Amino acid sequence: MISFVTALLAALGLPLFIAISALAMFSFYVAEIDLTVLSIEMYRIAETPTLTAIPLFAFAGFILAESKAANRLVACSKALLGWLPGGLGIMALVVCALFTSLTGASGMTIVALGGLLYPALQKAHYDERFSLGLLTTSGSLGLLFPPSLPLIIYGIVAQTPIDDLFIAGILPGLLLVCSLSLYAYIYGRRHLPPTPPADSGQALARLRESFWELILPFIVLGGIFSGIIALSEAAVLCATYVLIVEMCIKREVALGDLPRIIRECMVLVGGIFIILAAAMAYTSFLIDAQIPNRLLDTIAEHIESKLLFLILLNVFLLVVGCTLDMFSALILVVPLVLPIAQAYEVHPVHLGIIFLTNLEIGYSTPPVGLNLFIASMRFNKPILTLYIASLPYLAIMLICLILVTYLPSLSLFFITP
Numbered sequence: 001m002i003s004f005v006t007a008l009l010a011a012l013g014l015p016l017f018i019a020i021s022a023l024a025m026f027s028f029y030v031a032e033i034d035l036t037v038l039s040i041e042m043y044r045i046a047e048t049p050t051l052t053a054i055p056l057f058a059f060a061g062f063i064l065a066e067s068k069a070a071n072r073l074v075a076c077s078k079a080l081l082g083w084l085p086g087g088l089g090i091m092a093l094v095v096c097a098l099f100t101s102l103t104g105a106s107g108m109t110i111v112a113l114g115g116l117l118y119p120a121l122q123k124a125h126y127d128e129r130f131s132l133g134l135l136t137t138s139g140s141l142g143l144l145f146p147p148s149l150p151l152i153i154y155g156i157v158a159q160t161p162i163d164d165l166f167i168a169g170i171l172p173g174l175l176l177v178c179s180l181s182l183y184a185y186i187y188g189r190r191h192l193p194p195t196p197p198a199d200s201g202q203a204l205a206r207l208r209e210s211f212w213e214l215i216l217p218f219i220v221l222g223g224i225f226s227g228i229i230a231l232s233e234a235a236v237l238c239a240t241y242v243l244i245v246e247m248c249i250k251r252e253v254a255l256g257d258l259p260r261i262i263r264e265c266m267v268l269v270g271g272i273f274i275i276l277a278a279a280m281a282y283t284s285f286l287i288d289a290q291i292p293n294r295l296l297d298t299i300a301e302h303i304e305s306k307l308l309f310l311i312l313l314n315v316f317l318l319v320v321g322c323t324l325d326m327f328s329a330l331i332l333v334v335p336l337v338l339p340i341a342q343a344y345e346v347h348p349v350h351l352g353i354i355f356l357t358n359l360e361i362g363y364s365t366p367p368v369g370l371n372l373f374i375a376s377m378r379f380n381k382p383i384l385t386l387y388i389a390s391l392p393y394l395a396i397m398l399i400c401l402i403l404v405t406y407l408p409s410l411s412l413f414f415i416t417p
Helices: 002-011 016-030 036-047 053-066 069-081 087-103 106-123 128-138 149-158 162-168 170-191 200-209 216-225 231-249 255-288 291-302 306-321 326-343 348-362 370-379 383-406
Strands: none
Touching (some): 053 069, 053 149, 053 231, 053 255, 069 087, 069 200, 087 106, 087 128, 087 170, 149 162, 162 216, 170 383, 216 231, 306 326, 306 348, 306 383, 348 383
């Protein structure tokens, strides 16, 4: 009941770290535990070895958003895919997924790319409803691809290897992108005029322009998966690389812009750290009080089937995803759900991908999905129009969610047992 009140207060706008800290203090007080334990538990976050990856990856994302990297990625994708029926729609999906994975923020993708992609889709005779739905739902499409911040935060909260999560998110992320791309292709075949033939010269020129941004994921992920560098070192490499490219090679970010960019980035990261610290303290209380065990006993009395448990888990997470932002949902819900899911023999890495897929869909789920409101403001359209426009995409994503949930091999295929 107390957790429900906390989530409700957070949804109504109370700063999440205040809500969680107050909940932790109240819980420790009721249990007659010395409140100094709270500060000790909160300090444990400083001992997390992968913690430095969060501000560095976030900083790299802010630098990319400040530069003209998004324009180059759009132009490159258009040159490569523009000849396909629905190619511009496929291009929008790919660029949004890549941009979201690098910045780790769904809303930032809609704001940064919406002004480029929406007029381009309209000019190419795409229906308004199709365009709005595509850009609204694709705003969170890259959250399963590394080095997405939600993957890192889930790994920290669930104490799950982040390298494994990076690998596990690739196939489910590709499934979502390819499924929506197929829908865009079918739409293009049925409703759009013939596309111009491919121009290999223009494609090569755009590839050269976007070369430095396109190789970034391969450099970072190649270093991690080859074992040459650890996650924290990969974050340093990513931030340094982006700084050199955007400030020295492309010269699109000035030295004088850095204080403002750092300030905006650290406000976001500082908020995440404070919430994580408060959540770790509350999680310690939950474990000591055996709350997950009690929940498990209650659930086990009524649900024996793993199949039914996963169905109810998906429904629950979809509701969570459209009422709380992703970071809040991860920090509040993962500590409660993880031990219960493990009792039903759900692999922690698989659970993480299920969790993030649900939250990714929840961002665009009516009535209160965050992407819907951001897109409504960005495109100056009534929220009801966004509801209707998003429905076909949500249906496709829900089918993908079912496959991700009941085919664990999609997530665990490349994971060493």
